[in-house]
Amino acid sequence: MSALTEELREKIRAEFPKYPNKRAVTLPALHIVHDALRCVSTESIREIAGLLELHPSEVHDTMSFYNFFKDEHHPLGKHRVWFCRSISCMLRGGEELLGQVCEKYNVKPGETSADGKFTLEFAECLGACEGAPCALVDEDCHMSLDVASASKLIDELK
Amino acid sequence: MPKFEPVLLARIHTPDSHKLETYQRDGGYQGLRKALDLAPADVTNLVKDSGLRGRGGAGFPCGLKWTFLPKDHPGPIYLCINADESEPGTFNNRYLMEMDPHQLIEGIAIACHAIKSNKAYLYLRFEYGLSYRRLDAAIKECYAAGLLGKNILGKGFDLDIVLHRGAAAYICGEETGLIESLEGKRAWPRIKPPFPAIEGLFRKPTIVNNVETLCCVKQIIDRGKEWFQSIGVKPDPSNPRDAGSYGPKLYTVSGHVNKPCCVELPLGVTARELIDEHAGGVWKGRKAKAVVPGGISMGFLSDKELDTPLDFNGPGKVGCLGLGTAAVVVVDDQTNMVDVLYNCARFFSHESCGQCTPCREGTNWMTRILERIRSGQGSMRDLDLLTEVASSMGIIPGTTICGLSDGAAWPVKNAIQKFRGDFEEYINSARKSVTPYPVGAH
Ligand SMILES: Cc1cc2nc3c(=O)[nH]c(=O)nc-3n(C[C@H](O)[C@H](O)[C@H](O)COP(=O)(O)O)c2cc1C
Ligand code: SF4
Ligand code: FES
Numbered sequence: 001m002s003a004l005t006e007e008l009r010e011k012i013r014a015e016f017p018k019y020p021n022k023r024a025v026t027l028p029a030l031h032i033v034h035d036a037l038r039c040v041s042t043e044s045i046r047e048i049a050g051l052l053e054l055h056p057s058e059v060h061d062t063m064s065f066y067n068f069f070k071d072e073h074h075p076l077g078k079h080r081v082w083f084c085r086s087i088s089c090m091l092r093g094g095e096e097l098l099g100q101v102c103e104k105y106n107v108k109p110g111e112t113s114a115d116g117k118f119t120l121e122f123a124e125c126l127g128a129c130e131g132a133p134c135a136l137v138d139e140d141c142h143m144s145l146d147v148a149s150a151s152k153l154i155d156e157l158k
Numbered sequence: 159m160p161k162f163e164p165v166l167l168a169r170i171h172t173p174d175s176h177k178l179e180t181y182q183r184d185g186g187y188q189g190l191r192k193a194l195d196l197a198p199a200d201v202t203n204l205v206k207d208s209g210l211r212g213r214g215g216a217g218f219p220c221g222l223k224w225t226f227l228p229k230d231h232p233g234p235i236y237l238c239i240n241a242d243e244s245e246p247g248t249f250n251n252r253y254l255m256e257m258d259p260h261q262l263i264e265g266i267a268i269a270c271h272a273i274k275s276n277k278a279y280l281y282l283r284f285e286y287g288l289s290y291r292r293l294d295a296a297i298k299e300c301y302a303a304g305l306l307g308k309n310i311l312g313k314g315f316d317l318d319i320v321l322h323r324g325a326a327a328y329i330c331g332e333e334t335g336l337i338e339s340l341e342g343k344r345a346w347p348r349i350k351p352p353f354p355a356i357e358g359l360f361r362k363p364t365i366v367n368n369v370e371t372l373c374c375v376k377q378i379i380d381r382g383k384e385w386f387q388s389i390g391v392k393p394d395p396s397n398p399r400d401a402g403s404y405g406p407k408l409y410t411v412s413g414h415v416n417k418p419c420c421v422e423l424p425l426g427v428t429a430r431e432l433i434d435e436h437a438g439g440v441w442k443g444r445k446a447k448a449v450v451p452g453g454i455s456m457g458f459l460s461d462k463e464l465d466t467p468l469d470f471n472g473p474g475k476v477g478c479l480g481l482g483t484a485a486v487v488v489v490d491d492q493t494n495m496v497d498v499l500y501n502c503a504r505f506f507s508h509e510s511c512g513q514c515t516p517c518r519e520g521t522n523w524m525t526r527i528l529e530r531i532r533s534g535q536g537s538m539r540d541l542d543l544l545t546e547v548a549s550s551m552g553i554i555p556g557t558t559i560c561g562l563s564d565g566a567a568w569p570v571k572n573a574i575q576k577f578r579g580d581f582e583e584y585i586n587s588a589r590k591s592v593t594p595y596p597v598g599a600h
């Protein structure tokens with residue numbers, strides 16, 4: 001059975017006309033697969049390489065450069081929550097906040113909560129320093145957090 | 159001084175400022191119409207004569223860079239828009255993309271006409287979700303309105319813009335790292351020359367410009383080069399190579415201030431004015447101990463250097479690396495510089511692409527030495543060791559491929575030189591700092 005559904009393949013193919021060669025679709029393809037399947041498995045890498053006419057090692061080389069993508073041994077939870085640890089957030093308690101969240105939910109950065117609801121990450125500057133400390137929940141940034149508001153965000157995740 | 163009226167940020171409080179309808183109501187895309195009636199070389203000359211310098215960090219003259227493209231090239235020529243904005247403390251590109259995406263798109267179209275490009279790739283850092291949605295919607299509006307695609311405004315100009323999302327890596331902001339990443343490879347910066355203008359994306363002539371730079375281009379077309387030169391700081395007459403610091407600039411102020419903000423002012427405002435008049439002063443009634451002038455790569459100003467004008471020359475005169483991204487981060491007098499510097503060093507060791515040994519090893523060792531100091535095991539020798547490692551890495555000493563390394567070295571050099579007392583006191587006391595969460599493999 002193939003790892004990529006026809007729908008995912010179609011989404012990847014839809015990227016082809018935007019670039020003069022298929023290799024440039026590597027990052028878009030990785031995003032499409034990673035977002036839908038919550039990881040990029042070895043089999044997915046093979047199938048992406050097939051679509052892009054690359055060697056699987058080329059896709060793997062790119063994928064592994066960006067710590068962003070998870071392999072099948074460390075799949076993402078349903079959501080991904082990134083707490084910023086860089087300077088402006090650190091100066092306003094960002095590191096302590098991340099520590100409190102780790103303790104409260106019993107997860108370390110890079111790990112997924114036991115119920116599979118969210119993967120916790122530290123982030124480098126999220127570009128929202130006016131709202132330090134801040135966190136990115138999937139694709140939305142939440143600013144000026146403390147442990148209460150951050151917990152509320154996490155608890156309300158569906 | 160009369161209050162400066164924002165231009166780049168003029169529309170951000172307009173309801174629905176991100177939509178085409180309000181943008182056109184406010185006169186949007188008239189600049190593009192005007193530019194398309196000019197020959198590409200005339201647009202380039204206008205931008206060149208305005209004195210606009212790149213806002214992405216290096217301050218290279220924008221129009222001059224465009225003239226480096228080969229003449230009469232059969233094409234394709236590409237424009238890459240650098241929206242990777244990841245320098246800690248920096249968030250002005252985000253404001254421009256979220257609140258006024260059409261201003262950027264108009265700037266892109268004008269620039270593409272000038273450099274004879276029909277294809278622009280906008281490299282957006284992944285974390286900017288709202289920017290992504292707003293730009294995606296704005297680009298679709300433009301295609302539907304004949305402002306992108308074929309025969310734009312009926313003037314025979316074709317342009318496609320592709321939004322390309324990054325994957326959370328700072329090095330993708332370095333222009334050749336960006337190009338490699340766009341090509342589907344690891345973002346390893348290239349050895350230059352060749353510069354991108356000669357051989358860039360897909361080995362074709364390529365211009366890389368920052369988001370704010372392109373927004374300035376659009377304003378220069380609308381308002382003229384004289385307007386641009388009426389703002390900011392004139393070239394230093396004693397330095398024949400100085401190109402001046404003209405135009406408005408977005409400054410971001412964060413850290414220990416009452417009102418962190420993104421504010422548009424003439425280039426050359428001082429750090430003190432930014433903190434006191436625009437960011438509500440240092441928080442909790444405290445004083446500033448150190449101020450980052452333009453993103454952490456630029457190093458630190460001490461409390462005695464707060465009257466430094468933040469133009470392209472000012473920070474360099476007091477030992478900083480430069481103006482960088484004009485991101486000001488304020489550190490109050492109750493904070494220890496050991497912790498601040500550790501945070502900076504850890505950032506660079508996390509973000510080094512690993513290609514050059516002095517950078518990969520140097521950023522790691524500086525972080526580990528600072529960890530040792532923070533664990534209470536530091537010695538005075540460590541301070542000289544830090545300076546020694548920092549002095550050996552970067553483009554300036556000639557040991558690395560890109561400027562990440564210089565940016566990693568600078569805060570270390572500045573901190574040890576300007577705040578040595580903090581480090582000595584820390585080492586002599588029984589102080590310890592721990593990172594309050596478990597840190598994984600990197
Ligand atoms: C490590 C590193 C990171 C950079 N990150 C960015 C960035 O996020 N955005 C940006 O516009 N320029 C960044 N730059 C500068 C770019 O290499 C390049 O100079 C700039 O995009 C050119 O555009 P401009 O001339 O319009 O400023 C970075 C440079 C280095 C060395
Ligand atoms: S200086 Fe550092 S970040 Fe730049 S290419 Fe070399 S190793 Fe990579
Ligand atoms: S330092 Fe946290 S968002 Fe910039």
